[in-house]
Amino acid sequence: MRLHRNLCFATVDGLLLIFNEGNYADKVVQQLLKRDKRWGSRDRGFVAETTYDIVRWKRLYAEIANVKEPFSRDDIWRLFAVWATLKGIKLPDWKYFENTPTRKIKGRFDELSQIRKIKESFPDWIDELAEKELGETVWNKEAAALNEQADVILRANTLKTTKEKLKSELFDLDFDTEEIKGYLDALKLKERANVFTTEAFKKGWFEVQDASSQLVAEFLDVKPGIKVVDTCAGAGGKTLHIAALMENKGQVIAMDIYENKLRELKRRAKRAGAHNIEMRTIDSTKPIKKLYDKADRVLIDAPCSGLGVLRRNPDAKWKLEASFLERIKTTQREILSSYSRMVKPGGKLVYATCSILPSENQEQVKHFLTSESGKEFTFVKEKKILSHESGFDGFYMALLERKNTK
Numbered sequence: 001m002r003l004h005r006n007l008c009f010a011t012v013d014g015l016l017l018i019f020n021e022g023n024y025a026d027k028v029v030q031q032l033l034k035r036d037k038r039w040g041s042r043d044r045g046f047v048a049e050t051t052y053d054i055v056r057w058k059r060l061y062a063e064i065a066n067v068k069e070p071f072s073r074d075d076i077w078r079l080f081a082v083w084a085t086l087k088g089i090k091l092p093d094w095k096y097f098e099n100t101p102t103r104k105i106k107g108r109f110d111e112l113s114q115i116r117k118i119k120e121s122f123p124d125w126i127d128e129l130a131e132k133e134l135g136e137t138v139w140n141k142e143a144a145a146l147n148e149q150a151d152v153i154l155r156a157n158t159l160k161t162t163k164e165k166l167k168s169e170l171f172d173l174d175f176d177t178e179e180i181k182g183y184l185d186a187l188k189l190k191e192r193a194n195v196f197t198t199e200a201f202k203k204g205w206f207e208v209q210d211a212s213s214q215l216v217a218e219f220l221d222v223k224p225g226i227k228v229v230d231t232c233a234g235a236g237g238k239t240l241h242i243a244a245l246m247e248n249k250g251q252v253i254a255m256d257i258y259e260n261k262l263r264e265l266k267r268r269a270k271r272a273g274a275h276n277i278e279m280r281t282i283d284s285t286k287p288i289k290k291l292y293d294k295a296d297r298v299l300i301d302a303p304c305s306g307l308g309v310l311r312r313n314p315d316a317k318w319k320l321e322a323s324f325l326e327r328i329k330t331t332q333r334e335i336l337s338s339y340s341r342m343v344k345p346g347g348k349l350v351y352a353t354c355s356i357l358p359s360e361n362q363e364q365v366k367h368f369l370t371s372e373s374g375k376e377f378t379f380v381k382e383k384k385i386l387s388h389e390s391g392f393d394g395f396y397m398a399l400l401e402r403k404n405t406k
């Protein structure tokens with residue numbers, strides 16, 4: 001691979017914004033990709049993937065390069081040189097790479113690879129916490145898996161097409177996909193590509209949604225004609241899937257505390273041809289109380305640490321704080337206690353997160369089941385998805401049923 005000056009400059013500029021200004025990596029990459037209209041898909045791929053790689057391996061590369069935050073521009077070039085050297089890319093004779101100690105970099109890499117938190121590039125506190133919660137053997141494997149680049153997974157929108165038709169339409173457009181056993185509507189792109197510009201996407205034939213996330217709506221056991229409340233709907237990844245499984249029959253109420261996310265969901269629902277979704281912003285306890293005992297199904301796709309989705313959001317390793325994790329666990333408990341009251345007797349509740357930490361997952365469910373509102377529920381089943389076992393995002397989902405006592 002030959003390094004191109006303007007692509008490397010763009011990457012370094014982006015990393016400065018992410019590391020020093022605290023900007024979100026996805027937003028920065030989005031901006032960077034608009035920088036030069038002449039860039040082809042390979043160029044854009046280089047900028048995006050190199051930026052994410054250096055974010056992912058920040059700690060390892062910084063230790064090898066012997067630089068500390070806040071990084072200067074020269075420091076970022078040193079991180080870049082480490083990235084290129086470890087990838088086996090020949091460094092051009094630019095002034096930024098003068099005196100790069102190639103052999104020393106490789107030696108330091110071998111040496112530092114003995115220490116997991118450096119090898120896998122995690123802050124001390126996350127590494128310690130995850131080892132404590134998951135055990136050393138599991139965390140060793142999971143930490144490595146969370147550093148792999150995520151595949152692009154599509155969900156065929158069965159309101160508009162079938163998985164088979166979508167596969168064939170994408171094939172005609174030169175996107176080769178494969179089915180994934182055990183995931184009903186999922187197709188995996190054989191090669192990473194931007195599928196958002198395709199006609200198939202504009203027509204609403206598919207959404208991009210990780211395979212683990214695609215299991216949640218099925219887990220909720222929805223059927224056409226029932227009433228479902230998706231309490232933490234966000235921009236509606238799972239809401240749209242629920243609506244599709246319900247074949248547009250019945251009612252889906254999508255709620256979130258952020259109105260702008262629900263607005264985005266409205267736009268996506270229109271494209272997907274999902275007509276049975278109603279959006280309600282949670283601006284007080286009123287919208288929740290109004291639905292007490294009313295829903296056949298309630299989904300709580302709870303706000304969480306996001307530690308299961310680091311493959312697509314490596315930035316979270318560095319932005320997450322221990323105090324946030326404690327606060328979010330309190331929110332999870334409150335949400336479970338209050339939103340569960342929307343389930344009607346005999347109805348079902350799914351609590352899900354994109355975290356791998358038992359303290360955000362099964363322990364929250366356990367706590368809920370012994371609480372006052374939880375006493376009305378029985379535990380049906382749970383799925384603990386780890387990235388190193390599934391090859392997809394880390395996820396958790398538990399299915400509970402409200403006793404039929406009324």
Ligand SMILES: C[S@@+](CC[C@H](N)C(=O)[O-])C[C@H]1O[C@@H](n2cnc3c(N)ncnc32)[C@H](O)[C@@H]1O
Pocket residue numbers: 231232233234235236237238239255256257258261282301302303304331335354
């Ligand atoms: C894991 S995300 C949801 C992702 C979404 N369900 C999807 O599939 O795309 C969690 C969501 O919970 C929302 N949220 C945070 N606190 C909340 C609360 N107290 N009540 C309802 N939603 C909340 C966040 O705005 C965020 O959109």
